[in-house]
Amino acid sequence: MNKTLSFPLITVITLLALVSVSLYPALASAAESSLVGKVVALDSGHGESESSFGTSGVCVTDTATTVVKEVEVNNAVRQVLADMITQAGGEAFLVPQLESRNARVDSAETANSNVLISVHHNGSTNTSADYTQFFVTQKNDKELANAIYSFMLSAVGGTGKGIKSDGYGMTVYGSLPGVLTESYFITNTDRACEFVAYLEDPTNTSSIVHKEAQALFAGLESYFATQTSGGSGGGRGRNR
Numbered sequence: 001m002n003k004t005l006s007f008p009l010i011t012v013i014t015l016l017a018l019v020s021v022s023l024y025p026a027l028a029s030a031a032e033s034s035l036v037g038k039v040v041a042l043d044s045g046h047g048e049s050e051s052s053f054g055t056s057g058v059c060v061t062d063t064a065t066t067v068v069k070e071v072e073v074n075n076a077v078r079q080v081l082a083d084m085i086t087q088a089g090g091e092a093f094l095v096p097q098l099e100s101r102n103a104r105v106d107s108a109e110t111a112n113s114n115v116l117i118s119v120h121h122n123g124s125t126n127t128s129a130d131y132t133q134f135f136v137t138q139k140n141d142k143e144l145a146n147a148i149y150s151f152m153l154s155a156v157g158g159t160g161k162g163i164k165s166d167g168y169g170m171t172v173y174g175s176l177p178g179v180l181t182e183s184y185f186i187t188n189t190d191r192a193c194e195f196v197a198y199l200e201d202p203t204n205t206s207s208i209v210h211k212e213a214q215a216l217f218a219g220l221e222s223y224f225a226t227q228t229s230g231g232s233g234g235g236r237g238r239n240r
């Protein structure tokens with residue numbers, strides 16, 4: 001009796017496992033991304049020259065001391081995000097790391113970008129300081145920043161200092177909606193070590209770099225979904 005009962009049970013469990021595995025890719029690609037046909041300009045802060053690396057943090061373990069430069073983190077996040085955008089059917093325009101911020105924005109506009117994200121990471125002399133803060137200038141920047149901000153807060157799991165109106169160049173020049181993101185402090189010892197962990201295994205999708213890129217991606221999808229469902233008409237007006 002036991003024999004006849006346990007056999008079908010195992011069969012059912014095996015079948016369920018097979019069905020869920022085969023369903024997964026179908027579900028993942030079922031809905032078309034709102035990023036299809038959109039051009040996202042991705043600016044990686046700093047990197048104009050060897051000496052222009054932004055801020056830097058240090059990860060100290062029992063075996064090594066590693067300096068993490070902000071530009072490395074910016075570049076890594078940008079690359080992972082660019083791959084996600086491309087995979088979703090959008091286009092990622094990698095803004096050349098020019099010295100002039102005005103020229104960077106110009107290149108993004110020339111590439112017909114719909115939006116611009118300028119990826120930065122914050123710094124402090126206090127190695128335990130850490131919070132999330134975004135910067136915007138124009139009205140249309142705010143909409144984009146709002147769409148991304150809450151995703152970022154839950155992704156990096158830190159304190160939020162909100163979206164600040166300020167003029168850091170990347171959001172001042174041009175008219176395309178843009179946001180400058182400072183998702184966390186790379187000078188924070190734990191954050192620096194999280195980045196070192198990413199470098200040790202760049203394919204680990206639960207790394208800090210992937211978490212940040214995923215949040216930016218989710219925010220972009222949410223932003224474009226709102227835009228196409230009759231929001232404010234694409235947000236590409238030449239209003240300054």
Ligand SMILES: [Zn+2]
Pocket residue numbers: 045046054055070120121
């Ligand atoms: Zn920076």
